[in-house]
Amino acid sequence: MRSPEQTRIEELERSVERERQGRLAAEAIAEQGVRELYDKQQQLRLLEAVADAANQSSTVEAALQAGVRTVCEYTDWQIGHAFLPDATGRRLRPTSIWYGVEEGRFGEFYESTGDFGFAVGHGLPGRVLASATAAWVTDLTVDTTFTRAEQARFAGLRSAVAFPVLVGSEVTAVLEFFSDQVLEPDETLLRLLAKIGAQLGRVAERERARDRLLHDALHDPLTGLPNRALFSDRLAHAVTRTERDARTSFAVLFLDLDRFKLFNDSLGHPVGDAVIIEVARRWAACLRAGDTLARLGGDEFTVLLDGIVDVNDAVRAAVRMMDALADPIVVDGQDLFASASIGIATSSTGGESTDDILRQADLAMYRAKVLGKGRYEIYDPVMHEHAVGRFSLESRMRQALQEEEFVVHYQPIVSLHDGAMVGVEALVRWQKSPTELVYPDDFIPVAEETGLIVFLGMWVLREACETMVRWHQQFPQEPPLTVAVNVSARQFAQFDFAEQVGRVLAETGIRPETVKLEITESVSMTNTEHTKEVLTQLERLGVFVSIDDFGTGYSSLAYLHSFPMDTLKIDRSFVAQLDRGDTGRQIIATIMNLARDLGIRVIAEGTETSQHVEELKSLGCDFAQGYFFSRPVESAAVTSLLELRGDRPQELEAPPVPTGTVAAAVAAAAVVAVAAAVAPDGEPDALPV
Known part of the structure; x- marks a missing residue:
């Protein structure tokens, strides 16, 4: 048996051991905590070190x-x-x-x-x-x-x-x-x-x-092409290289889509954006890997051709880019036709800075637009002088609109069946001073570019309708005289164009069927769906539509057949070819056959000689207008003719008396000339207006 002392000692030993084990466990826990804390601190230091290095x-x-x-x-x-x-x-x-x-x-x-x-x-x-x-x-x-x-x-x-x-x-x-x-x-x-x-x-x-x-910051968000800032930077580097080495040269092309506003105004910006994207894609495919195609904004693009041999390299690039737009652009099932005017400037044209060279290319592009669009022009210093004159002309035109300096002249349209004057075409002139009359070729391009054509075109329509209403009241006849008024591309693109026409008809009181609106062939084919919609709206108003300058564009017979129209006007260039043999005659005969198949009447513009008249008659052409019958004249001269004519039909055989600048004397001369032209059977030989 153990003694009480031994039992007590064993209990004390067990207690000491428990304390020792507890202390060891506590020390282990503490050591593990310290180690974990150290590891976490090391991990944190590593993460901080990586973060600092990364930043x-x-x-x-x-x-x-x-x-x-x-x-x-x-x-x-x-x-x-x-x-x-x-x-x-x-x-x-x-x-x-x-x-x-x-x-x-x-x-x-x-x-x-x-x-x-x-x-x-x-x-x-x-x-x-x-x-x-x-x-x-x-x-x-x-x-x-x-x-x-x-x-x-x-x-x-x-x-x-x-x-x-x-x-x-x-x-x-x-x-x-x-x-x-x-x-x-x-x-x-x-x-x-x-x-x-x-x-x-x-x-x-x-x-x-x-x-x-x-x-x-350096690219166009719509097309992904370089923007103006990046293009200018690359152009600046090209200028610097050329300054250092005269053997290197470059060219800048400035491109502007023709009639692009028509897409936006008539079909909306999403369609316009789709056109821009497709044009950018086609043009990018025309260029070398090292060339830069940029979009400056809207419908304006530029190209930097670095390392060219001469300007012919730039011309070839411009031709490729124009050809790339030959096929229609299809958007939402619609065929849209695009073209571009291109200006070319090279490092040898005298530009001292990037701005100079861009301005030169821009001026050349504008010249291409003035000369007919869908073409390229190479910069020459004379273009700068023209640009200064253009800006001055724009300012003066705005003033002329306010001061009512624009006037409307009228050129007779004559039936080739009986010689009767059946209508007139209204043509705007700018009476800049009592002795200075400015013709459309000198101001219409600027009006088109600035948008003034929209206001000017509606003013001409209203003026012509008011004048025709007076003639209808003074000289009633059946069928009544008609008035043809030209419509520009920018006018036609207005979303409410038909509504504007309707207001003019209502406010002037003119008989709608006596109004003929003339649109060019290229305008009609730019966006066929929009054209059809607007022509249908005009048809509901009772207004007739003519296709002007027919034969100079790219009309499709299928589209013409689907358009509600009344008349085709043969371009004067084809009438002029009647003097040169069978070629002109064959072209006009083809147009006449097309018109007959479509049930459309034909007017021949630019009829200037008796030979033209006889040839057109033999081809069965319905109507004609041109200097053979009369130059465009003031309304007073037409009034004098109508007063003289009375109820007698007017046949056309002899050349007219030149009218020159219209004044009161012209009206009197018209009366005398008609009287002198009367043949023995009592019918006049010509319509001298």
């Missing part, structure tokens, strides 16, 4: 280099390397971003890695690219999927880990690290590496955002 890096590559170095220093892994994906994002390529390869034993491994590219799922980097998560290789010597195993064994490398740098779910880089020890996967380290990958990903995301901002 101080100006590029993604610099941030990756800092990240690779920092991870190696923290983990004591000997080697680190970064892979970047190629343009497809489906293959990794090695980079020059390394750490630790300075030691000689790693040289062969370093060089062999430069020969490898890893597709998705291939090798350690490829597996990371495929999964977008980290991957660990415990022992490279036994892992059959590691493609560089032989080089790794030679370098003494045993373990590897790789992790992705992510922007969202996209892998933007893969970092791999190697150790000379066999290491089991460390979940704590893997979680830490994932955080580092996210940190570096934010650097890549920030650089992308910066690149996007820079790109957006």
Whole structure:
């Protein structure tokens, strides 16, 4: 039996042991806490080090280099390397971003890695690219999927880990690290590496955002083409190169779409945008890789052709770009026809700055528009003088509109069946002073460009309708005289054009069937759906429509058949060819046959000789107008003729008395001339208006 003392001693010993074990456990817990705290502090320091390095890096590559170095220093892994994906994002390529390869034993491994590219799922980097998560290789010597195993064994490398740098779910880089020890996967380290990958990903995301901002600042948002700022910068470099080496030369093309406002006004901006995008695509395909196509805004484009031999290179490029618009642009099932006016300036035309050269190309483009659109012009110094005059003319025209200096003259339209005057065409003139009459060719192009044509065109329509109403009241006849009024492309493009015409008809009280609106062939075919819609609206108003200058554009028989129209006007250039033999006659005969098939009447413009009259009669042409019958004259001269004519039909056989500048004397001369022209059977030989 134990004595009480022994029992007491044993209890004390057990108590001491419990205290000792408790103290050891507490010390272990404390030591583990300190170790965990240390590890967390180290992890935090690593994350902070990577973040600091990333924030101080100006590029993604610099941030990756800092990240690779920092991870190696923290983990004591000997080697680190970064892979970047190629343009497809489906293959990794090695980079020059390394750490630790300075030691000689790693040289062969370093060089062999430069020969490898890893597709998705291939090798350690490829597996990371495929999964977008980290991957660990415990022992490279036994892992059959590691493609560089032989080089790794030679370098003494045993373990590897790789992790992705992510922007969202996209892998933007893969970092791999190697150790000379066999290491089991460390979940704590893997979680830490994932955080580092996210940190570096934010650097890549920030650089992308910066690149996007820079790109957006220098590119057109609609087409993606360079904008004015980037074009000017590239042009400035071209100017500098030419200044340094006179043997180098360049050209600038300034391109402007013709009648583009028609697309926007009639079909809306989405259709206009679609046209711009397609035009940009076609033009880009016409140019060399080193050329710059830019969109300045609206429908204006520029091209920089660097390293040309002479201006002929620029001309060939301009022709290619015009030809690229030959086929219709299809938008929402509609065929839209586009053309462009192009101005060309070269480094040899005397421009001292980028602004000078752009201005020269712009002036040449404007000249191309004035000369008929759909063409190119090469800059010459005279164009600058014309531009100054154009700006002065625009200002003076605005003043003339306010001061009512514009007047309407009328040119008779005559029946070739019985010689009777059946109507007139209203033609605007600018009475700049009592002795100076300005003709349309000198001011209509500026009016078109500035938009003044919209106001001027409606004024002419109203003036012509008011005048015709007076003639109808003074000289009633059946059928009544008609008045033809030209409509410009910009007028026709107005969304409420038919409504404007309707207001003029209502306010003047004219019989709608006596009004003929003339649109050119090119305007009618620019947007066939819009044309059909507007012509239908005009038809409902009771107004007739004529296609002016027929034969000079690109009409389709199918479209003409679907348009509600009354008359075709044969362009004067074809009538002039009647003097040159069978060619002109065949062209007009073809047009006449087309018109008969469509049930449309024909007017021949530019009828200037008795031969023209006889030829047109023999071809069965319905009506004619031209200097053979009368120049355009003031309304007073037409009134005098109508007063003289009374109810007698007027036949046309002899040339008219020239009218010149219309004044009161002209009206009197008309009366005398008609009386003198009366034949023995009581009918006049000509209509001298």
